[in-house]
Amino acid sequence: MANHNHPYPPVELAPEGQLATVAIGDLATEAGAVVVDTHIAYRRWGTPKGDLDGKNNIIIVEHALTGGTEANDWWCEAIGPGKALDTDEWCVICTNALGSCYGSTGPASEHPDGGVWGSRFPAVSIRDMVHAEHAFLDALGIGRVHAIIGGSMGGARVLEWTLLYPEQVDYALVLAVSARASAWQIGIQTAQITSITQDPDWQGGDYHGSGRTPDAGLAAARRIAHLTYRGELEIDERFGTSSQSGENPLGAFREDGQRFAVQSYLEHQGTKLTKRFDAASYVILTEALNRHDLGRGRGGLNKALASSTVPTMIVGVDTDILYPYHQQEHLSRNLGNLLAMAKLSSPVGHDAFLVEARQMDRILRNFITLTHETPSAREVAAERGAYDI
Structure with a gap:
């Protein structure tokens, strides 16, 4: 060297x-x-x-x-x-x-x-x-x-x-x-951040070691984000208006357990992220992207x-x-x-x-x-x- x-x-x-x-x-x-x-x-x-x-x-x-x-x-x-x-x-x-x-x-x-x-x-x-x-x-x-x-x-x-x-x-x-x-990016990224910070388990960002983590907020943030990561054509081609197997989202009343296939897919993506990523890091890095301006x-x-x-x-x-x-x-x-x-x-x-x-x-x-x-x-x-x- x-x-x-x-x-x-x-x-x-x-x-x-x-x-x-x-x-x-x-x-x-x-x-x-x-x-x-x-x-x-x-x-x-x-x-x-x-x-x-x-x-x-x-x-x-x-x-x-x-x-x-x-x-x-x-x-x-x-x-x-x-x-x-x-x-x-x-x-x-x-x-x-x-x-x-x-x-x-x-x-x-x-x-x-x-x-x-x-x-x-x-x-x-x-x-x-x-x-x-x-x-x-x-x-x-x-x-x-x-x-x-x-x-x-x-x-x-x-x-x-x-x-x-x-x-x-x-x-x-x-x-x-x-x-x-762009203002659009800041808007959609802020919606993701808010999903996390409004989760009661966020605890002002001091949830580490408390036994409670804002997984619901992080999963919601990822669902929003994932729609921006994939193309509209690809998502529609894969799922269209299909129901999730064995479920009926067209019933007389809307029920959480009766989902469209795309909903199930996005929930899977959200849950997957909660197992490998820290919610506070997600907030910090997304905020950094909001501040991006050469x-x-x-x-x-x-x-x-x-x-x-x-x-x-x-x-x-x-x-x-x-x-x-x-x-x-x-x-x-x-x-x-x-x-x-x-x-x-x-x-x-x-x-x-x-x-x-x-x-x-x-x-x-x-x-x-x-x-x-x-x-x-x-x-x-x-x-x-x-x-x-």
């Missing part, structure tokens, strides 16, 4: 595929709060090669809202030997976002002063998550990465990376997200996008209800350094970037090829410097 001018000796990378956490100290949030003794969890596949402060083979993959570090699982067709993100060639690192519940510091984590963070955990923004990741890479002794890739909330983090730390990212791939939260403090959206120097590929889904394709078109028209634009064509909707393996394989391979063929902003600047003698 190369020598580094970092304040601390670099942390050794965890064994391949193993969950590990890195301490990054106290983190001041954009809004003025402090997350003390912050830790960021991660997994990695492949071996780092090259100069960790210069040209190397490191690719950061950013997860979506309720995702975790096991990118080789939720993106199993994309990451691994011989796959588009070939771990024989690349070192792929996936962190867990600040505020999540899969190893990084969040509301369900132990508080240094005792107990669980709970309601003491502050609101965080997408920028706060990126500052935390930057500190994490610094702790590992990594000063620069070949590329950062992410979809949905992960894509929002990628966009912020390109504006906060452009000199440390050679290339970026942004999937199924917008330059800022233009804040940067002279407005288009000025912020125009200032971007990192070669960035934008991908959208033609049937995305949550982040409609016109939002990716807006990004591609205004980004200062557009590498390419691609469209995922799928009835599935927003989740297509996780589901459409063949199309994603083509897009990812194309992106990797473009990163080999296109000079990075740093290389362009160095070349210009050479001619300025």
Whole structure:
């Protein structure tokens, strides 16, 4: 490994595929709060090669809202030997976002002063998550990465990376997200948050260890969210107006136990999430998406996008209800350094970037090829410097 001018000796990378956490100290949030003794969890596949402060083979993959570090699982067709993100060639690192519940510091984590963070955990923004990741890479002794890739909330983090730390990212791939939260997104996401915070078991956010968890609220939030993750066509084709097997939703009086098939499906999705995700993390991360706005403090959206120097590929889904394709078109028209634009064509909707393996394989391979063929902003600047003698 190369020598580094970092304040601390670099942390050794965890064994391949193993969950590990890195301490990054106290983190001041954009809004003025402090997350003390912050830790960021991660997994990695492949071996780092090259100069960790210069040209190397490191690719950061950013997860979506309720995702975790096991990118080789939720993106199993994309990451691994011989796959588009070939771990024989690349070192792929996936962190867990600040505020999540899969190893990084969040509301369900132990508080240094005792107990669980709970309601003491502050609101965080997408920028706060990126500052935390930057500190994490610094702790590992990594000063620069070949590329950062992410979809949905992960894509929002990628966009912020390109504006906060452009000199440390050679290339970026942004999937199924917008330059800022739209009023519609804030509206539907606030409805999800309210489902949780109005559950009597929420207890002001201090339910951890009480024996009562706001599962009903979290399940309701997920039912709303899931409708925005899937395409209207796909849901209708699968369920239409069918009744759930053995039930009759067309009786003389409406009954909770007499459901349409789609209702049963959404209830299943909601229950499934309550078994694997923390409600307070769901609130924190959804609120971060509400606060997503690249233009804040940067002279407005288009000025912020125009200032971007990192070669960035934008991908959208033609049937995305949550982040409609016109939002990716807006990004591609205004980004200062557009590498390419691609469209995922799928009835599935927003989740297509996780589901459409063949199309994603083509897009990812194309992106990797473009990163080999296109000079990075740093290389362009160095070349210009050479001619300025």
